[in-house]
Amino acid sequence: xxxxLIVISVFIYVLKGVSQEIDxxxxxxMKILEKLVTxxxxxxxxxxxFDGVSSQKVTLLVRFTTIKLAEDMQNADFVFIKxxxxxxxxxxxxxxxxxxxxxxxSLCIGVFSWRNGRPILILFRENLQKFNIILPKEYxxxxxxxxxxxxxx
Amino acid sequence: MKKSxxxxxxxxxxxxxxxxxxxxxxxxxxxxxxxxxxxxxxTKEESLGHVIVFTRKDLEIMNxxxxxxxxxxxxxxxxxxxxxxxxxxxxxxxxxxxxxVYRLYIDDHEVSSIHTYSPFLIYDRYNLDNIDHIExxxxxxxxxxxxxxxxxxxxxxxxxxxxxxxxKLRTTVGTKKSYTLSFFSANKINDxxxxxxxxxxxxxxxxxxxxxxxxxxxxxxxxxxFLKYGYMDTLLExxxxxxxxxxxxxxxxxxxxxxxxxxxxxxxxxxxxKLPDNIKLVASYDYQKRKYKEQNSKSDGGIFxxxxxxxxxxxxxxxxxxxxxxLALSVEKKFSSKKNNLxxxxxxxxxxxxxSKKYYINETGKQDITDTAFNIKNFYIGSFYAENSFNIxxxxxxxxxxxxxKYKFYGQKSKNRINTRLGFISFLxxxxxxxxxxxxxxxxxxxxxxESSKNKKLNxxxxxxxxxxVKYQIGKNELxxxxxxYRIRDLIIFDRTAGGFINSDKNGNFHGYGLFxxxxxxxFTNIQLxxxxxxxxxxxxxxxxxxxxxxxxxxxxxNLYSEVVYRGSYKPYGMKIRExxxxxxxxxxxxxxxxxxxxxxxxxxxxxxxxxxxxMLGEKGAFSTYYKRIIITLEKVF
Numbered sequence: 001x002x003x004x005l006i007v008i009s010v011f012i013y014v015l016k017g018v019s020q021e022i023d024x025x026x027x028x029x030m031k032i033l034e035k036l037v038t039x040x041x042x043x044x045x046x047x048x049x050f051d052g053v054s055s056q057k058v059t060l061l062v063r064f065t066t067i068k069l070a071e072d073m074q075n076a077d078f079v080f081i082k083x084x085x086x087x088x089x090x091x092x093x094x095x096x097x098x099x100x101x102x103x104x105x106s107l108c109i110g111v112f113s114w115r116n117g118r119p120i121l122i123l124f125r126e127n128l129q130k131f132n133i134i135l136p137k138e139y140x141x142x143x144x145x146x147x148x149x150x151x152x153x
Numbered sequence: 154m155k156k157s158x159x160x161x162x163x164x165x166x167x168x169x170x171x172x173x174x175x176x177x178x179x180x181x182x183x184x185x186x187x188x189x190x191x192x193x194x195x196t197k198e199e200s201l202g203h204v205i206v207f208t209r210k211d212l213e214i215m216n217x218x219x220x221x222x223x224x225x226x227x228x229x230x231x232x233x234x235x236x237x238x239x240x241x242x243x244x245x246x247x248x249x250x251x252x253x254v255y256r257l258y259i260d261d262h263e264v265s266s267i268h269t270y271s272p273f274l275i276y277d278r279y280n281l282d283n284i285d286h287i288e289x290x291x292x293x294x295x296x297x298x299x300x301x302x303x304x305x306x307x308x309x310x311x312x313x314x315x316x317x318x319x320x321k322l323r324t325t326v327g328t329k330k331s332y333t334l335s336f337f338s339a340n341k342i343n344d345x346x347x348x349x350x351x352x353x354x355x356x357x358x359x360x361x362x363x364x365x366x367x368x369x370x371x372x373x374x375x376x377x378x379f380l381k382y383g384y385m386d387t388l389l390e391x392x393x394x395x396x397x398x399x400x401x402x403x404x405x406x407x408x409x410x411x412x413x414x415x416x417x418x419x420x421x422x423x424x425x426x427k428l429p430d431n432i433k434l435v436a437s438y439d440y441q442k443r444k445y446k447e448q449n450s451k452s453d454g455g456i457f458x459x460x461x462x463x464x465x466x467x468x469x470x471x472x473x474x475x476x477x478x479x480l481a482l483s484v485e486k487k488f489s490s491k492k493n494n495l496x497x498x499x500x501x502x503x504x505x506x507x508x509s510k511k512y513y514i515n516e517t518g519k520q521d522i523t524d525t526a527f528n529i530k531n532f533y534i535g536s537f538y539a540e541n542s543f544n545i546x547x548x549x550x551x552x553x554x555x556x557x558x559k560y561k562f563y564g565q566k567s568k569n570r571i572n573t574r575l576g577f578i579s580f581l582x583x584x585x586x587x588x589x590x591x592x593x594x595x596x597x598x599x600x601x602x603x604e605s606s607k608n609k610k611l612n613x614x615x616x617x618x619x620x621x622x623v624k625y626q627i628g629k630n631e632l633x634x635x636x637x638x639y640r641i642r643d644l645i646i647f648d649r650t651a652g653g654f655i656n657s658d659k660n661g662n663f664h665g666y667g668l669f670x671x672x673x674x675x676x677f678t679n680i681q682l683x684x685x686x687x688x689x690x691x692x693x694x695x696x697x698x699x700x701x702x703x704x705x706x707x708x709x710x711x712n713l714y715s716e717v718v719y720r721g722s723y724k725p726y727g728m729k730i731r732e733x734x735x736x737x738x739x740x741x742x743x744x745x746x747x748x749x750x751x752x753x754x755x756x757x758x759x760x761x762x763x764x765x766x767x768x769m770l771g772e773k774g775a776f777s778t779y780y781k782r783i784i785i786t787l788e789k790v791f
Contacts, residue, residue: 023189024189025186025189025190025194027189028182028185028186028189028190029186029190031177031182031186032179032182032183032186035177035179035182036179083343083344098318098341099318113318114315114316114317114318115317115318115319116317116318116319116321116747116790117209117285117312117316117317118187118316119183119186119187119190121179121183138178138179138180139179141180142179
């Protein structure tokens with residue numbers, strides 16, 4: 001029993017040390033991404049496929065959130081894309097993490113990135129309907145027609 | 154009456170309470186993410202001094218479009234037009250002249266004037282469209298900076314293109330004929346490169362003071378171009394600013410020229426390179442130009458130019474066209490270990506001046522002094538500095554720095570000076586912080602001061618400064634107490650009998666006290682109170698005390714902001730100048746399709762700061778410095 005307590009204490013200490021090293025802004029960014037995926041998929045441990053996203057961000061997400069890494073898109077519940085300069089066919093609910101990718105992804109359900117100095121989340125009404133996604137009321141301010149973004153960036 | 158007050162208070166309480174939302178609500182998370190990701194959290198250097206930060210959100214809520222909107226709030230300083238009409242920071246009690254103890258940076262580049270050391274001639278109304286946030290450092294004798302010793306450092310950080318991904322058009326028009334047209338664009342090109350571009354044109358008007366029965370003006374028209382290109386760890390910036398303004402009192406004996414104007418231009422290119430092993434290199438070239446023209450009749454006393462002025466035959470017209478160049482290179486390296494951070498750095502700056510034209514006209518005729526008038530043709534300063542921050546334990550940090558300056562003015566022998574600084578920062582617990590600095594440094598006189606000196610040479614002023622701060626944070630409240638003590642020896646003063654500046658044997662002592670209170674009412678919603686006082690006395694040239702009350706926040710589609718800037722009464726030249734209350738109200742509305750509308754009321758109580766004068770003929774008076782004005786802004790982001 002004593003050994004187990006020591007192991008748990010050491011584990012908590014190490015975890016605390018690692019978590020303190022992460023920038024608070026990164027923590028909130030991860031929280032937002034985790035919340036988006038769990039609210040959209042309705043799953044507590046969703047499997048997510050990342051395309052073009054930095055390996056550092058993927059590692060942090062898998063380590064500190066409930067997100068599980070999917071090896072390929074077919075086995076994923078959700079997809080995040082970034083830096084897609086060519087057409088991307090979203091067969092699973094997909095959110096772009098930059099404006100370049102969202103222009104090349106006609107079926108993306110939204111975009112989460114920075115614009116005009118602030119983090120911006122836009123979810124596309126038309127594509128949410130295509131994937132039969134119903135979101136909690138708290139998202140109502142973030143759901144817009146896709147026309148909002150087309151032609152902007 | 155009671156009912157209406159109750160209703161008003163209820164409405165205000167409702168406005169500032171914010172909606173009650175869960176910690177995990179997406180809106181709350183987004184706001185917290187924005188707050189935590191604020192760039193000032195990455196750039197702020199606690200070891201540089203006592204710092205006041207105006208975050209991007211602060212600037213947005215304040216509807217601050219120009220640097221002077223921020224400068225007027227800086228505690229323990231006054232912002233008043235100097236005799237050339239330039240809005241200038243001044244130490245309490247100091248006359249409104251050209252100060253040489255303030256340094257202004259845009260990113261890693263110092264933009265202060267080569268000739269005067271004052272940045273305000275060009276940057277007093279600098280357009281803030283490309284600026285993300287501003288840090289004000291009370292950093293007397295700071296070591297870890299690549300500039301001549303100073304009292305305060307103002308750092309403007311430009312926007313990060315990868316967080317913009319947008320372009321913006323802004324039109325601002327105000328009553329009393331002021332306007333600004335501005336374009337801004339910043340985008341991430343790919344994961345490695347990005348760009349930012351901004352250009353603008355503005356016209357600002359100010360009340361025309363009546364001096365000796367004549368109106369003098371300091372209206373200014375300015376153009377601004379700023380470009381930034383980043384590729385991985387390399388940053389290249391180019392800037393061009395020009396300002397044409399009324400010369401205000403100029404150098405006329407009666408402080409009321411018949412005509413005066415100043416044209417000033419500052420262009421620079423700067424390369425910042427981050428190298429492996431925590432090495433940073435900054436290389437830059439600046440070109441500055443100043444043309445000055447003034448006319449004043451003999452019956453009004455003519456124009457006072459120290460070396461050529463003769464009361465019987467004074468200059469009645471004066472013209473100068475001056476060019477300045479600056480080459481600067483700085484290299485810094487950081488050595489970091491668990492308990493210790495050591496910064497080693499060096500910089501070299503070479504300044505040059507060439508005179509295109511300088512002449513005056515008196516009763517005898519036109520006198521060309523382009524080649525004969527004394528001017529500092531060149532000046533260099535080289536410096537080595539080291540600053541060590543030692544973590545005594547988790548809560549206590551000791552900072553020690555030393556800087557060796559070697560400099561040489563044209564026609565003089567080179568001089569060596571050692572500047573030292575000791576600092577201590579202690580977090581007694583998570584609520585209470587102490588910070589203190591003791592510095593001994595030498596303030597080097599600016600080129601213009603030496604040119605106007607009696608012997609064409611001046612010694613630097615040895616200065617000893619102690620500053621201390623206590624910060625107490627409990628819940629949403631933050632209280633800061635600040636103290637500063639300056640002792641400056643061998644003060645450089647203007648001696649009328651000698652006809653120029655001299656190193657006097659006088660010493661200056663100065664105590665300042667500041668109180669800051671801030672209460673956070675919600676995300677990006679604050680109330681802030683400041684009061685400061687010094688012991689310079691009421692009989693000096695500018696106020697000895699001041700403060701402000703600021704209240705502002707973001708409420709869904711609206712920004713609301715209110716500030717009252719106070720300056721105490723004072724008695725310059727035996728006159729009584731009443732206290733001033735400069736009130737600003739601002740409302741911002743985010744409209745559909747990324748249109749933004751802003752309405753600002755400036756100096757609404759019509760009690761702005763007053764400035765007093767006593768001209769060389771013995772006539773004295775005072776005038777208001779700002780208009781009561783309404784400003785409307787329309788912005789489109791695309």
